[in-house]
Amino acid sequence: MERIDILSLTYEALEEEILLMGEPKFRAKQIFSWLHEKRVTEFGQMTTLSLPFRERLERKFCINRLKIVKRLASSIDDTVKYLYELSDGNYVETVWMEYHHGVSVCVSTQVGCKMGCQFCASTIAGFVRNLTPGEILLQMYEAERDMGRKIGSIVLMGIGEPLDNYDNVTAFFRILSDPRGTGLSLRHVTLSTCGIVPKIHQLAEDTSGITLSVSLHSPTDQRRSEIMPINRRYNIAQVLDACRSYMKKTGRRVTFEYAVIEGINSAQQDAAALARLLKGMQCHVNLIPVNPIAERSFHARRKTAEQFQKALESHGINATVRRTLGSDIQAACGQLRRNALEKETRR
Numbered sequence: 001m002e003r004i005d006i007l008s009l010t011y012e013a014l015e016e017e018i019l020l021m022g023e024p025k026f027r028a029k030q031i032f033s034w035l036h037e038k039r040v041t042e043f044g045q046m047t048t049l050s051l052p053f054r055e056r057l058e059r060k061f062c063i064n065r066l067k068i069v070k071r072l073a074s075s076i077d078d079t080v081k082y083l084y085e086l087s088d089g090n091y092v093e094t095v096w097m098e099y100h101h102g103v104s105v106c107v108s109t110q111v112g113c114k115m116g117c118q119f120c121a122s123t124i125a126g127f128v129r130n131l132t133p134g135e136i137l138l139q140m141y142e143a144e145r146d147m148g149r150k151i152g153s154i155v156l157m158g159i160g161e162p163l164d165n166y167d168n169v170t171a172f173f174r175i176l177s178d179p180r181g182t183g184l185s186l187r188h189v190t191l192s193t194c195g196i197v198p199k200i201h202q203l204a205e206d207t208s209g210i211t212l213s214v215s216l217h218s219p220t221d222q223r224r225s226e227i228m229p230i231n232r233r234y235n236i237a238q239v240l241d242a243c244r245s246y247m248k249k250t251g252r253r254v255t256f257e258y259a260v261i262e263g264i265n266s267a268q269q270d271a272a273a274l275a276r277l278l279k280g281m282q283c284h285v286n287l288i289p290v291n292p293i294a295e296r297s298f299h300a301r302r303k304t305a306e307q308f309q310k311a312l313e314s315h316g317i318n319a320t321v322r323r324t325l326g327s328d329i330q331a332a333c334g335q336l337r338r339n340a341l342e343k344e345t346r347r
């Protein structure tokens, strides 16, 4: 019988399993705390439990780990990028970012991605599988173990589309924010999506506190559909409608991501059109000069992004050009995993 991946269980699911074993409920509380507060990696370390019970746990459950196969530390800033190997040999990447207000990690939610955004390295080799709640959690736990410090916030902006792995991502939120474990408030969590409209509505119903970040990248449906195939399914008007109702329901401001790409979406009239679209919304636009990837010729100068920002602000829209962290260590989504895969095929 395959053992149950215990780090993927919410508190309630763990409690159910413990009751099935004929043990009292409070054992679940002890185990949850060992796993998520004290972060043990073996049942043997759960010293408040009897030895025979620990052995029974060992037979029924496993505590997974991620193996660090690459650890790249930026020499420009304090960014660290991890390439992890999952237990089935797949790779994901995670970025550790230091800001003056604290440390943030950027985690992946899938191995590969189905969304097909033209400028993104994560999607080029296609989709492999969803990550489990435990694998999303472990990206943070292993990085904290490695750095010997705790993070203050999490962004779901690594490989994959989080709303395409909805159940596992929301289970991850429940485990992460449970006060009996890690207890990180969801106010410190940002989820970035390419705009899967029904799931944005569902997220507003199912969770609270999460900052929603929407990848917009163009103010016109025609252009957006060219660079982001998801737009053919849910267009800009539908996405913005979902954002408005998310804001109404949760009281949280929405952030828009806009990768500035020279000659594609960087013109002054694009900025004016974007400003018209967002007028009256409590929002913020994050501009990112597109990170060039090997397979495409997209590029942008920082100056273009800055001019775009000025244009947006002259129309009354808040915008910042994102500081590019770890530009020397391929900190953009999917680049490291992509290179690791390439090397394997060459071998």
Ligand code: SAH
Residues within 6 Å of the ligand: 117, 119, 120, 121, 156, 157, 158, 159, 160, 161, 162, 192, 193, 194, 195, 213, 214, 215, 257, 258, 259, 288, 289, 290, 291, 292, 293, 332, 333
């Ligand atoms: N699937 C989610 C989250 C993953 S990517 C989403 O689409 O939002 C996180 C952000 O990085 C997204 O805004 C994505 O569009 C952007 N991105 C991807 N590749 C990029 C690149 N080469 N340069 C700049 N931004 C990029």
